[in-house]
Amino acid sequence: MMSRLQVVLAMLAALVSAVSLGLGLVSGGTALLLAFAALGAATLVRFRVALPFWVDGAVAVLGASALLAALPVYDVEPPAFWVALLACWLFAWLFVERLSQAIRAGRVPGNVFGVLIPVVFGLSLLLAWEIVIRGANVPMVLLPAPSQIWARLVASIPTLTADFIQTFKAVLAGFVIGCGAGFAVAILVDRSPFLKRGLLPIGNFVSALPIIGIAPIMVMWFGFDWPSKAAVVVAMTFFPMLVNTVAGLNAASTIERDLMRTYAASYWKTLFKLRLPAAAPFIFNALKINSTLALIGAIVAEFFGTPIVGMGFRIATEAGKLNLDLVWAEIAVAAVAGSAFYGLIVLIERAITFWHPSVRGGRA
Secondary structure, rough: OHHHHHEEEEHHHHHHHHHHHHHHHHHHHOOOHHHHHHHHHHHHHHEEEEOOHHHHHHHHHHHHHHHHHOOOOOOOHHHHHHHHHHHHHHHEEEEEEEEHHHHHOOOOOOOOOOOHHHHHHHHHHHHHHHHHHOOOOOOOOOOHHHHHHHHHHHHHHHHHHHHHHHHHHHHHHHHHHHHHHHHHHHHHHHHHHHHHHHHHHHHHHHHOOOOHHHHHHHHHHOOHHHHHHHHHHHHHHHHHHHHHHHHHHHOOHHHHHHHHHHHHOOHHHHHHHHHHHHHEEEEHHHHHHHHHHHHHHHHHHHHHHHOOOOOOHHHHHHHHHHOOHHHHHHHHHHHHHHHHHHHHHHHHHHHHHOOOOOOOOOOO
16 A cells, blocks of 8 residues: 555656656657656556556666666757656655555565665665766766766775875874863763863863864964874864763763662762763764764864875865866765764664663664
């Protein structure tokens, strides 16, 4: 049984495919594009005969293949091409909607098919990007196609590797020092009401400082190499860890603390046995936030003085030369590295806080 949204998507996808078929027959579309349009229009039979969700996925794959194959054929893409692109996107959307419904209903295993949803979404974005840029003949100086970015990435692996190593030295050093300092100060603040009233406002003030203001100062203090970038990362990651840890240390309930007092537990035993485990989700939340802030801070700091290597340096210099494919290759490497760093922290969180409802999916 399809939902109302799925019915609308199915009707739109079939009707748009029929329009593409008509335009293709008039203007002379490629055989593969016409086959996709005809098959898409034929899916209207789903309102008489039930079609499994994988049919929509197969039609979307056929449409993407037809569109990519048609790119070199035309100098200027005909209207049927763009209508087929819309139909392909609608079929991909319908496939994801029906797959998600099947997973929720338990008809397919979520641990196997659930990964298809973000994969299909990501591939749809990349394919739409590729087809629109190449089909509309958008100049590379405005926005390169994913294929151009990939070709430049493969050709520039030594340069990208050197830039990645230079930048991630600052990211890792600043992340460890900033998070460690924020955690240690949070323990001190928890022990002293005076420090809580005095240090938290100062930490809030430091977090409000603009990165483009403190980056040149750190370069003057610590030099042009990676330590100055690490200092910027420390400034950016300190306050989120401080605030989240202080909030987490107060997460344990009054009843739980009273129970520890009845056992004559000391402050440190209560801290390690009760309060730190209760604060773990807050601490990991700060680590996840800082994993992205650290990378952003290091890259932006490299705009204000660095050796002739580094991701921020490369982005700034190559943008000035209008080598936008290399700029986007650096952005892609940074995005993948940041996502991997975030994912690593999530895995560690699941291993350590396996008992927490947020990790167990809310199941008792």
